[in-house]
Structure formats: structure tokens, C-alpha cells
Amino acid sequence: MKSFLAGAPVIKMGLSEDLTITKGKQKGYNKVQMDDCSFHPSIDLKEFDNNRVLGIKPTEGELVVMTYHIGGENLINLPFRLTHRIEFSSTRNLELHLKLRCELAPSAHAVNVGLKIHVPRETGRITQQFSCPGQSAILKQEEKCMLWQIKRIEGGSEAASRFMLISQDKKLLNSEEVGPATLDFELSNHVCSGLQVRFLRVFEREHSYLPQRWIRYITVPDNYLFKLTTTE
Incomplete structure (x- = not known):
């Protein structure tokens, strides 16, 4: 997340409601499944388990809100x-x-x-x-x-x-x-995990301005490897 908001706003970010964190358990039927995930220490997770909502108090600049891992039975369809x-x-x-x-x-x-x-x-x-x-x-x-x-x-x-x-x-x-x-x-316009941002709401009591919100989906690889074999 990149924030250029003034003051001390609180941001509510709603993620996919069907998000499941398996943590090594048997795979379910939800569309978005992850093996595990972690959050920046400043993220408020009070509403995450029940509603998949994150509470964020961003400082000006860039913040890594969430990282996650998908593997094993939860492997995604490759692009x-x-x-x-x-x-x-x-x-x-x-x-x-x-x-x-x-x-x-x-x-x-x-x-x-x-x-x-x-x-x-x-x-x-x-x-x-x-x-x-x-x-x-x-x-x-x-x-x-x-x-x-x-x-x-x-x-x-x-x-x-x-x-x-x-x-x-x-x-x-x-x-x-x-x-x-x-x-x-x-x-x-694509995220391999299928994770989506449902909403992004900004709450700021001290300022009456209307913030601009922009959600962009982008994916870049870290190591995408193919093995090539010779035709017999």
C-alpha cells in the first residue's frame, strides 16, 4: 500500500470473504486458499477472522500490509x-x-x-x-x-x-x-492467488477532504522456471 494521506487516518481494507488460511489442514472448497500469511505489526486484525477486514493506520509512503504463501494442494493455476x-x-x-x-x-x-x-x-x-x-x-x-x-x-x-x-x-x-x-x-488486472480487495475505506476525523482511492492488481515473478528436454 502507498499512502499520501495527511493526519492520522484509519483505513479499513476488506479482503475476499471466501479467503481460507489452511495452515497445513485439508483443502476446502473456497475459491481463495492460502497455506499461511503474515501481516505488518501495525495491522489491526480484530475483524480479520470473522469478516476478513484489516485495520490500517498508514504512515506516509509505502507499507507491506500482508505476505502469504501458497503451495502443495493449494497450488494456483499458473499464468x-x-x-x-x-x-x-x-x-x-x-x-x-x-x-x-x-x-x-x-x-x-x-x-x-x-x-x-x-x-x-x-x-x-x-x-x-x-x-x-x-x-x-x-x-x-x-x-x-x-x-x-x-x-x-x-x-x-x-x-x-x-x-x-x-x-x-x-x-x-x-x-x-x-x-x-x-x-x-x-x-x-490479475492476481494469481485470486485474492481481491472488496473495499477500501478511509476514516479521518480531523480533515474533511475526500481522499482518492486506487486499487491496482499487478503480478511480477520472482523465479518462473521451465525445464527443456530434447525430442527423441
């Missing part, structure tokens, strides 16, 4: 799925086919999508073909990786590409050296 195929195109070069599907709802989208793929150390250059505009790729020789970039991808759509990894000095490329691949992105 991207990658399919791939690695083949030898000649006695030494490799052909890499990639298809990245965005599993979000049509109302959401991802921007600044980048797939970083480790390539064989003998790779000298690459060629590429893309399924649609807004894509690019570069070979980073010093890092021995290739970066496939997509400016924007809509929920429910996919981007495809075909790369030729060309050997330098006519040396054989080792297909086992392709991958892993790491994905970077920014999701707008």
Missing part, C-alpha cells in the same frame, strides 16, 4: 504454459520451436514478457521466425543465452516462434545444453 520442441536441423545445428500460452482471462494481459533460454556454448548466432508482430530475440554471447521478448500478450492467446541455433566454427551443438528457461513478465 503461462510453455510447449517446446528441440530438433537437430543438420549435423551440428539445432532447431527450437516455442509456444507460450497466456492462461489468464481475456480481461487480463501481460506486458514486458521475456523468456531467457540458456543455449549451447558453441552457439555463434541465431535466426528467428515469429507468429505475430511485437516480438524480438537477441543472442547474448557473454551469458550464453538467448532472450525472446514479447511486448504484450492477451489472456487466452499465445505467441509462437522458431529459432535456429547455428554453430560457430562448425562445431556440434549439444542439445542437452539447451535450457533451462526463465520467464519474466508483468501481469495487469
Whole structure:
């Protein structure tokens, strides 16, 4: 939360009513489920257990209100799925086919999508073909990786590409050296956990101004990894 409110306001934040904290117990049927969560020490939790409402007395600036963990049986639907195929195109070069599907709802989208793929150390250059505009790729020789970039991808759509990894000095490329691949992105209007803010109310007795409230849903990855295998 970022606050620029004057005085000493109290903010009531209502979260999803069907939020369940399992704490290692058997998974239920609620839409939003978490293994565990923690809150900033200043957060008032009196109404949280019964009504999923947080009491916040923010200082000016940024505050991490809540952190949570989802895993095991509560694993969420991941926002991207990658399919791939690695083949030898000649006695030494490799052909890499990639298809990245965005599993979000049509109302959401991802921007600044980048797939970083480790390539064989003998790779000298690459060629590429893309399924649609807004894509690019570069070979980073010093890092021995290739970066496939997509400016924007809509929920429910996919981007495809075909790369030729060309050997330098006519040396054989080792297909086992392709991958892993790491994905970077920014999701707008989407939270993977399904957690929603129902309301955001500001109470301030000393000031009569009408505060502006803006709720933005955004997701960025910390470590989103794909393992690539060679086609037999």
C-alpha cells in the first residue's frame, strides 16, 4: 500500500470473504486458499477472522500490509504454459520451436514478457521466425543465452516462434545444453492467488477532504522456471 494521506487516518481494507488460511489442514472448497500469511505489526486484525477486514493506520509512503504463501494442494493455476520442441536441423545445428500460452482471462494481459533460454556454448548466432508482430530475440554471447521478448500478450492467446541455433566454427551443438528457461513478465488486472480487495475505506476525523482511492492488481515473478528436454 502507498499512502499520501495527511493526519492520522484509519483505513479499513476488506479482503475476499471466501479467503481460507489452511495452515497445513485439508483443502476446502473456497475459491481463495492460502497455506499461511503474515501481516505488518501495525495491522489491526480484530475483524480479520470473522469478516476478513484489516485495520490500517498508514504512515506516509509505502507499507507491506500482508505476505502469504501458497503451495502443495493449494497450488494456483499458473499464468503461462510453455510447449517446446528441440530438433537437430543438420549435423551440428539445432532447431527450437516455442509456444507460450497466456492462461489468464481475456480481461487480463501481460506486458514486458521475456523468456531467457540458456543455449549451447558453441552457439555463434541465431535466426528467428515469429507468429505475430511485437516480438524480438537477441543472442547474448557473454551469458550464453538467448532472450525472446514479447511486448504484450492477451489472456487466452499465445505467441509462437522458431529459432535456429547455428554453430560457430562448425562445431556440434549439444542439445542437452539447451535450457533451462526463465520467464519474466508483468501481469495487469490479475492476481494469481485470486485474492481481491472488496473495499477500501478511509476514516479521518480531523480533515474533511475526500481522499482518492486506487486499487491496482499487478503480478511480477520472482523465479518462473521451465525445464527443456530434447525430442527423441
